[in-house]
Amino acid sequence: MQNWRGVARRKLWLADAMLLMVAIIWGSSYAVAKQALWFYPVLGFLAIRFGLTFILLLPQLRGDGQRAVRPGLPLGLVMLGIFLCETWGVMLTSASNAAFLISLCVLFTPFVEWAMLRQRPSNRLFAACALSLVGVWLLTGGTSLSLNLGDGLMLAAALLRALLVCLTRRLTADMQVPPLALTAVQSGVVATGCLVLGFTLPGGLPALPQSPTFWAATLYLVFFATLFALYAQNLALGRTSATRVSLLMGSEPLFGAIIAGLWLGERLELLGWVGGLLIMVAALGTLRLGRSAAPVAVISECRPATDGDFSPSRKGEAL
Helix, strand or coil, rough: HHHHHHHHHHHHCCCHHHHHHHHHHHHHHHHHHHHCCCCCCCHHHHHHHHHHHHHHHHHCCCCHHHHHHHHHHHHHHHHHHHHHHHHHHHHHHHHHHHHHHHHHHHHHHHHHHHHHHHHCCCHHHHHHHHHHHHHHHHHHHCCCCCCHHHHHHHHHHHHHHHHHHHHHHHHHHHCCCCCCHHHHHHHHHHHHHHHHHHHHHCCCCCCCCHHHHHHHHHHHHHHHHHHHHHHHHHHCCCCHHHHHHHHHHHEEEEEHHHHHHHHCCCCCCHHHHHHHHHHHHHHHHHHHCCCHHHHHHHHHHHHHCCCCCCCHHHHHHHC
């Protein structure tokens, strides 16, 4: 019995360590994406990144994976809108602001469910919304709620992520859609959409970048922020609770702000840190309230990094 408990503790420790590593990787993805955008425009960058992801996941569409095509096409279009808003937002605002603002997806989700399912959120969720509003006010300056274009795009991306979570649940309910196959279809839609937009706009897309920095950043996002992260989440969810997963993953915005400061030299003022932490508290409080209210998406399900993983695995269970 004692040996069994020791093995269980080691498995739990390994799951926690992997989730914390994913939170760090996702936190770094803002700075990495911002750096890649120095060398290539948004549409081309997204087409390359999600095109590579689609190619790597293409074998997942064999057999049962064909069931992912029907829901994956409309969900991929929503995902295209998310990443257009999010990637342009990262380019136009600081990586620190992006990391905190996109986490509002968790708070938006119950209100999107209210609009779609007519399930009114509890009064405590309205209080969490007010707390996050104060956080956004402090994060963006603290004098007036004047968002720049990048901040506004990040908020739009957060709202679209909440919509994607709800649509994923609706379109994949009782279908047993393989998560990797769904991610493959969505990635293909994003890559195709960006290519079409890129070549129809005046001037089209430039030649592929030659910079090793660009390709290193892109491959990092594909292999670590998408494939490894998805594997680690699914492995950890088999060994620990969804609540524990969400709380560990909730540290991602904080890592995003820290890495942006160390890597890109961005500096948040004291009011900015207070605002970002208030947003995190509101998001995590929303997850805790989800245990007794309508199902609420966990942070890993509408995560604020550009990884392309919106798979409806057990992450979607009520907390």
